[in-house]
Amino acid sequence: MKTGRIEHGWGLAVSLIALALVMPLETTGAQRKPAPKAEVVKPKADQSLRGIVDVRLKLPAGLSGPAYAGLGGPPWVELEQVDDSNEWAGQINSRMVPNGGQKLIVKTTNKRSDVAVGVTVENPLRIYFADLHSHTGYSDGTLLPVVAHDYARKVAKLDVFVLTDHLEYIDDTEWLDMREAAWDASEDGRFVSIPGLEWTKRIGHINIFDPKTRSWPLDLAGFYKAAAAAGVTCKFNHPGNGEKVFNALAYSEIGDKALQLMEVRRPQEEKAYIRALKLGWHIAPDGADDTHSPNWGIRFAWSGILAPGLSKRNILDAVKNRHCYSTLDRNCTLRFKVNDATMGDIIADPVGSVKVMVAVNDPDAGDLIGKIELFEDGAVVQTDESNSNRRRWRTMFKPKPGEHYYFVKITQKDENLMWSAPVWVTVD
Ligand SMILES: [Zn+2]
Numbered sequence: 001m002k003t004g005r006i007e008h009g010w011g012l013a014v015s016l017i018a019l020a021l022v023m024p025l026e027t028t029g030a031q032r033k034p035a036p037k038a039e040v041v042k043p044k045a046d047q048s049l050r051g052i053v054d055v056r057l058k059l060p061a062g063l064s065g066p067a068y069a070g071l072g073g074p075p076w077v078e079l080e081q082v083d084d085s086n087e088w089a090g091q092i093n094s095r096m097v098p099n100g101g102q103k104l105i106v107k108t109t110n111k112r113s114d115v116a117v118g119v120t121v122e123n124p125l126r127i128y129f130a131d132l133h134s135h136t137g138y139s140d141g142t143l144l145p146v147v148a149h150d151y152a153r154k155v156a157k158l159d160v161f162v163l164t165d166h167l168e169y170i171d172d173t174e175w176l177d178m179r180e181a182a183w184d185a186s187e188d189g190r191f192v193s194i195p196g197l198e199w200t201k202r203i204g205h206i207n208i209f210d211p212k213t214r215s216w217p218l219d220l221a222g223f224y225k226a227a228a229a230a231g232v233t234c235k236f237n238h239p240g241n242g243e244k245v246f247n248a249l250a251y252s253e254i255g256d257k258a259l260q261l262m263e264v265r266r267p268q269e270e271k272a273y274i275r276a277l278k279l280g281w282h283i284a285p286d287g288a289d290d291t292h293s294p295n296w297g298i299r300f301a302w303s304g305i306l307a308p309g310l311s312k313r314n315i316l317d318a319v320k321n322r323h324c325y326s327t328l329d330r331n332c333t334l335r336f337k338v339n340d341a342t343m344g345d346i347i348a349d350p351v352g353s354v355k356v357m358v359a360v361n362d363p364d365a366g367d368l369i370g371k372i373e374l375f376e377d378g379a380v381v382q383t384d385e386s387n388s389n390r391r392r393w394r395t396m397f398k399p400k401p402g403e404h405y406y407f408v409k410i411t412q413k414d415e416n417l418m419w420s421a422p423v424w425v426t427v428d
Pocket residue numbers: 198200205237238
């Protein structure tokens with residue numbers, strides 16, 4: 001067919017012109033040629049990873065080691081050459097990075113040969129015990145950051161510790177030392193310490209986790225804005241019943257992006273927690289000592305943080321996503337799920353009914369659970385009684401259509417209390 005041929009001919013001509021335009025860039029001169037990429041043999045792209053993961057890499061001809069691999073960043077693992085081949089291998093602990101989509105990144109001695117492969121990390125959540133609020137002599141507490149971190153790790157045997165001296169007291173040298181002490185004490189897999197500060201104003205006190213600066217606006221609205229822009233995680237401290245602090249906890253959309261936690265350790269603070277939730281805040285309860293004495297992490301309140309493993313990245317990610325609960329018992333674990341979403345989650349898709357799972361486990365046989373109360377929109381809707389140190393409770397019901405949030409409160413027989421973070425759902 002004549003016309004078809006002509007069209008084909010034109011198409012070919014266009015292709016050749018296009019190729020001619022591209023080719024000089026790609027093939028003239030050896031330097032301009034794209035460097036051959038390293039090839040990730042293991043794991044495969046889009047693979048789901050759990051636990052320890054084998055990594056195997058093929059380096060292009062002419063490129064020698066070393067080569068490093070990491071899941072979206074640190075911890076980096078140095079790969080080792082397999083015999084005398086161009087293959088390099090090693091193992092990555094996927095529990096050290098947050099669950100979800102990650103890139104397996106490979107760094108080689110030639111940046112242009114570096115590669116990244118998309119994978120999914122799916123590890124079960126474990127529970128780590130934390131104190132996210134304490135002081136030293138750099139503000140109105142005692143002694144030094146280095147002493148506090150050592151005590152928190154070796155005496156209190158915490159998993160996670162954050163020193164939060166009042167930012168109004170400290171100077172640049174002290175702030176440098178606070179950050180150094182935190183990073184020096186921190187060791188992924190064993191103990192996580194993150195630098196922190198307490199913003200201390202008449203309107204209320206707020207903890208800031210991993211701030212890049214100690215300069216923050218003096219007014220609350222300015223603080224909310226700056227904290228949201230900085231992407232830090234923050235906590236409302238010692239709120240009383242919530243009526244006299246933070247403009248009676250008036251809801252702020254931008255503040256809601258910056259604040260993820262609230263100290264909830266007593267029935268009084270439970271009122272502030274419920275008040276904040278009713279006003280629309282998305283926050284989790286946190287237990288912390290706020291100690292000003294040399295007894296870091298051993299007084300009366302802790303946070304349980306749910307994370308796949310003990311690393312700085314995981315802990316920062318977990319508190320940002322409100323995966324935590326407040327506990328007056330040092331070692332009692334609490335898991336709370338609604339329709340398979342873990343505490344702190346906001347379920348995006350509407351649900352038809354609500355399926356609740358609560359698992360409380362106190363390693364001390366004599367520490368009896370007592371009572372589990374399920375709260376819907378701030379009021380108790382169901383109660384479970386237990387006379388054991390372990391209790392798993394499931395319940396299911398169909399709430400009224402609309403938006404709801406659920407959390408549980410545990411009352412142990414010795415009157416120790418625990419509060420979970422909420423799960424937010426929309427019922428259709
Ligand atoms: Zn304070």
